[in-house]
Amino acid sequence: xxxxxxxxxxxxxxxxxxxxxxFSQYPDKKSATLPLLxxxxxxxxxxxxxxxxxxxxxxxxxxxxxxxxxxxxxMLYTKPQGRHIIQVCQTLSCSLNGADSxxxxxxxxxxxxxxxxxADDRFTLMKVECLGSCxxxxxxxxxxxxxxxxxxxxxxxxxxxxx
Amino acid sequence: xxxxxPVLTEHIGQPDCHTLSFYKSVGGYTALEKILKMKPExxxxxxxxxxxxxxxxxxxxxxxxWGFIPKDSNKPKYLINNADESEPGTFKDRLLMNKAPHQMLxxxxxxxxxxxxxxxxxxxxxxxxxxxxxxxxTIAEAYENNILxxxxxxxxxxxxxxxxxxxxxxxxxxETGLIESLEGKRGWPRIKPPFPAIEGYLQSPTIVNNxxxxxCIPHIINRGSSWFKSIGPExxxxxxxxxxxxxxxxxxxxEEPMGISLKELIYEKxxxxxxxxxxxxxxxxxxxxxxxxxEEALDVKMDFEDLVExxxxxxxxxxxxxxxxxxMVQACLNIARFYAHESCGQCTPCREGTVWLVKMLTRLVxxxxxxxxxxxxxxxxxxxGGLIDFSKGSYGKTICPFGEAVAWPVRSLVEKFKAEFxxxxxxxxxVA
Ligand SMILES: Cc1cc2nc3c(=O)[nH]c(=O)nc-3n(C[C@H](O)[C@H](O)[C@H](O)COP(=O)(O)O)c2cc1C
Ligand code: SF4
Ligand code: FES
Numbered sequence: 001x002x003x004x005x006x007x008x009x010x011x012x013x014x015x016x017x018x019x020x021x022x023f024s025q026y027p028d029k030k031s032a033t034l035p036l037l038x039x040x041x042x043x044x045x046x047x048x049x050x051x052x053x054x055x056x057x058x059x060x061x062x063x064x065x066x067x068x069x070x071x072x073x074x075m076l077y078t079k080p081q082g083r084h085i086i087q088v089c090q091t092l093s094c095s096l097n098g099a100d101s102x103x104x105x106x107x108x109x110x111x112x113x114x115x116x117x118x119a120d121d122r123f124t125l126m127k128v129e130c131l132g133s134c135x136x137x138x139x140x141x142x143x144x145x146x147x148x149x150x151x152x153x154x155x156x157x158x159x160x161x162x163x
Numbered sequence: 164x165x166x167x168x169p170v171l172t173e174h175i176g177q178p179d180c181h182t183l184s185f186y187k188s189v190g191g192y193t194a195l196e197k198i199l200k201m202k203p204e205x206x207x208x209x210x211x212x213x214x215x216x217x218x219x220x221x222x223x224x225x226x227x228x229w230g231f232i233p234k235d236s237n238k239p240k241y242l243i244n245n246a247d248e249s250e251p252g253t254f255k256d257r258l259l260m261n262k263a264p265h266q267m268l269x270x271x272x273x274x275x276x277x278x279x280x281x282x283x284x285x286x287x288x289x290x291x292x293x294x295x296x297x298x299x300x301t302i303a304e305a306y307e308n309n310i311l312x313x314x315x316x317x318x319x320x321x322x323x324x325x326x327x328x329x330x331x332x333x334x335x336x337x338e339t340g341l342i343e344s345l346e347g348k349r350g351w352p353r354i355k356p357p358f359p360a361i362e363g364y365l366q367s368p369t370i371v372n373n374x375x376x377x378x379c380i381p382h383i384i385n386r387g388s389s390w391f392k393s394i395g396p397e398x399x400x401x402x403x404x405x406x407x408x409x410x411x412x413x414x415x416x417x418e419e420p421m422g423i424s425l426k427e428l429i430y431e432k433x434x435x436x437x438x439x440x441x442x443x444x445x446x447x448x449x450x451x452x453x454x455x456x457x458e459e460a461l462d463v464k465m466d467f468e469d470l471v472e473x474x475x476x477x478x479x480x481x482x483x484x485x486x487x488x489x490x491m492v493q494a495c496l497n498i499a500r501f502y503a504h505e506s507c508g509q510c511t512p513c514r515e516g517t518v519w520l521v522k523m524l525t526r527l528v529x530x531x532x533x534x535x536x537x538x539x540x541x542x543x544x545x546x547x548g549g550l551i552d553f554s555k556g557s558y559g560k561t562i563c564p565f566g567e568a569v570a571w572p573v574r575s576l577v578e579k580f581k582a583e584f585x586x587x588x589x590x591x592x593x594v595a
Contacts (some may be wrong), residue, residue, distance in 0.1 A: 027239070027282065030347035030348075031347050031365075034344065035327065035328065038328055039332070072350065073331050073332055074330070074348075075329075075330040076330050076331075076332035076519060091497065092494060093251065093252060093408040093409050093414075093483055096409050096485070096489065097409075103309075118457065129249075129251070129505065130249060130333075130450075132254050132256075132257055133256050133257065134253070134409075134483070135406060135407070135416065137409075137416070144292040146293070
C-alpha cells in the first residue's frame with residue numbers, strides 16, 4: 001500500500017474485511033475517516049503517525065488533514081495510554097453529587113493527576129465533560145463502560161477489580 | 164391532564180422491550196406499513212399538522228423542516244439522526260436507544276421515506292458504546308426482517324442505515340458541526356444559510372433530527388396529528404421526556420405532557436429536594452438555558468412559549484436542580500469551564516471569551532477578584548452571545564448558537580446571583 005518502501009514499519013489493519021465494510025457504508029471515502037480511526041485505536045491503543053499515514057492513504061488525502069481531525073476529538077489519543085482509562089465526569093450534575101471526591105480518591109490512591117498514567121501503566125486518569133447520564137450522577141466511564149451512582153467506597157472496590 | 168399516559172416510554176421496563184419481537188407485539192412497524200402506501204408529501208403533511216417541534220434543542224417544526232427539502236433536486240437526500248446527546252443535564256436519548264431502539268428506527272424509516280432518502284445515518288456520541296452495540300443489533304434485526312434494505316416490506320422503497328460514532332466533542336451535536344464531522348473533518352459548524360435541508364452532507368439536501376423527535380413519528384402516524392396536538396399546548400404539543408438531575412430526590416427521565424409545571428415536575432414527580440432543603444435555582448433546558456431563580460422556577464410551565472417569556476428556553480428539557488447550599492459562583496465556573504473546553508475555536512469571541520470567563524471566575528473564586536470583574540463578566544458574555552433580551556435580537560456574533568449557549572447561562576447567573584459574586588471580592592475592594 002505504501003509507495004515509500006517503509007511498509008514494514010507502517011501500520012496495517014488486522015481486519016481488512018472490516019475496512020472494506022466501512023468503506024462500503026459511505027458514499028465517499030473521507031467519511032470513513034472517523035470509523036477507521038476508531039478501528040485503528042481499538043487495534044493499536046492510540047493514533048500514531050503511521051496510523052495517520054495509513055488512513056490518509058486509504059481515504060485519499062494528505063496526512064495533515066487526518067491529523068487535523070484527530071487533534072479535534074478528545075476520544076482519540078495520540079500517545080499510548082494506561083491499560084484502563086478512568087474518565088470521571090466533572091460537569092455540573094456530577095459535580096453536585098460528589099464527582100470531585102472521586103477524582104481526589106484516584107489522585108490519592110494511585111498518586112497521579114488528571115492526564116497522567118500510573119508508573120505500572122495500569123490506569124490513566126482523565127476528567128471529562130458530561131457523559132449524558134446525569135440522572136445517575138456521579139458517573140465514571142472506565143474503558144468502554146459506564147459506572148453510575150458511585151460512592152467513594154463502591155468506586156474503590158471497582159478500581160480494585162481492574163488489573 | 165391527569166389522564167396522560169406515557170407514549171414514548173410506555174413499554175420501557177418490560178423484559179426484552181428493546182427487541183423486535185417485543186416491539187412488534189405492541190404494534191411496532193404498523194405505522195411503517197401504513198406510510199409505505201402513502202405519498203411521501205402526505206406523510207410530511209401529517210407531521211406538519213401535528214405541530215411536532217424538535218426535541219434536540221432549537222424546537223423547530225419537524226414537518227416544516229422536512230418540507231424544505233427541494234423537490235426538484237436530483238441529488239441524493241440524507242437523513243441524520245442526531246444521537247450525540249451531550250448537552251449537560253440531558254440523558255433521554257440514551258434511554259430511548261437502550262430501551263426502545265425500534266421505535267426510534269421506525270421513526271427514522273418513516274422520516275427517510277418522507278424526504279426521499281435512501282442512505283441514513285445515526286450519529287451517536289462515541290462514549291455511548293453500549294448503546295452503539297444495541298443499535299447494531301436493532302439494525303441487523305431490521306435487515307433480517309425486510310424492514311431495512313431493498314423493497315422494504317414488499318414496497319419498492321429502499322433504505323440503508325449506518326451508525327456513525329462520534330469521538331468526544333460537544334459541538335458535533337450542533338447539526339452543521341455534526342455534518343462536518345460525518346464528512347471526516349473536525350466538527351466546525353458552518354455558516355447558515357445555506358441550511359442543511361438545501362446543502363448538508365456532501366453538499367446534498369440533509370435533514371437532521373433528534374432521537375426523541377424521530378421516536379414521536381410512529382405514534383403521530385398511528386394515532387393521527389390531532390391526537391398529538393391535543394397533548395399540551397397546541398403550538399408545541401406532545402409528550403416530552405424531561406431529564407431531572409442535580410439536587411433532587413428521584414433523578415431520572417420523566418415523560419409528561421408538554422406544558423407541565425416545573426413545580427409539579429420537581430416536587431411531585433421527582434420527589435423534591437433531599438433533606439427538605441430549599442430550592443435555589445434551576446436550569447430548565449440544559450446548561451445552555453438561562454438560569455431561573457427559585458421564584459421564577461416555581462412559576463413556569465415547561466413549554467417552548469412560557470420559558471421564552473421567562474427569558475430562558477426549553478432547549479433539551481434537561482432540568483438541573485440546585486438547592487440552597489450550592490455556591491452559584493462555583494456553579495458558574497463549572498459551566499464556563501465546560502464551554503471553554505468545548506468551544507470549537509473557530510470564532511474569536513467564543514474561543515477567547517470562554518477562556519477569559521474561566522480565568523476571571525477562577526481568580527474570583529481564589530480571592531483575587533477585582534471590583535470591576537462583574538462588569539467585565541457582563542461585557543465578555545455580551546461580546547460572545549449578545550444580550551439575553553430576545554426582543555433586541557441577540558443572535559449573530561458567532562458562527563453557531565454555541566455563543567448564546569455560553570452567554571445566556573453565565574450572564575443570567577451573574578445577574579440573578581450578583582450578591583454571591585460580590586461576596587467573593589476581597590473585602591477592601593468590595594466597599595465601593
Ligand atoms: C452547541 C449545540 C449543541 C447541540 N447538541 C445537540 C445534541 O447533542 N443533540 C441534538 O439532538 N441536538 C443538538 N443540538 C441541536 C441541533 O443543532 C439540531 O437543531 C437538532 O439536532 C435538530 O433536531 P430536532 O429538530 O429534531 O430537534 C445542538 C445545538 C447546538 C447549538
Ligand atoms: S460559536 Fe464557538 S462553537 Fe460555535 S462555531 Fe464559533 S467558536 Fe465554534
Ligand atoms: S453531568 Fe455528569 S453525566 Fe452529565
